[in-house]
Amino acid sequence: MIKTINLNGREISYNFERKNVKNINLRIKADQNIYMSANSRVSNDIIEEFLHSKAEYILKALDHYAEIAKYAPKQKQYIDGESFRILGHDLRLKVIQGKRNTVESDESYITLTVKEPANLELKKKTMDKWIKNNCKDILLAVCESVYPKFQKYGIEFPELRFRNMASRWGSCQPNRKKLTFNIALIEAPLSCVEYVVTHEFTHFLQPNHSKKFYSQLSVFMPDWQERKKVLEKNNYYLEYYEKR
Secondary structure, rough: OOOEEEOOOOOEEEEEEEEEOOEEEEEEOOOOOOEEEEOOOHHHHHHHHHHHHOHHHHHHHHHHHHHHOOOOOOOOOOOOEEEEOOOOEEEEEEEEOOOOOOOEEOOOOEEEEOOOOOOOHHHHHHHHHHHHHHHHHHHHHHHHHHHHHHHHOOOOOOOEEEHHHHHEEEEEEEHHHHHEEEHHHHHHHHHHHHHHHHHHHOOOOOOOOOOHHHHHHHHHHHOOHHHHHHHHOOOOOOOEEOOO
């Protein structure tokens, strides 16, 4: 159900749903859509009161995403000189014709070799495969580096998954012993990748974002807040999420 409310002089629309949940849930996504859910015992007056109490937070999040949208990266054309960000460094693309579809990189360039340099879909497919595999290798190495800190708590090394995610850097399923990471992490500096991995591993000990979670995270990574700020400053879609 789409509803509207006036917050500090601005009319805001949000998608509201009744669910069998304990808390009032508020989610603001990168596309600037707002989603709320609450159980049937929570009155409409309480819902509106909750929204007004979060007005500053909601408007700030919406403005943040609106600003980001102005600078959203354009669709790649896979042409010479185009920039690709790998671990926080911008590398220039070189496209050449060859007998095989391959990608190689050094500290300055990414060399994309394809059978048909004019074939945009082929170039995209070849680059996407390389980026995903590169991301998998990096995240596996970071996970293996971080894991010993958690192994002593009896945590098994999790199953790792990698996919494109619209609004999260990673997610943890403690009961299933799985971690999922956003392939877009390939763009972030290595220190930020380490932060995301440590953050998700900490969820095996503390499944929510309670004070205990952040206390535990600070033990494993005392400078996590600085790393998080770098991640937010240089990238464009962190999920805003509140619970009550």
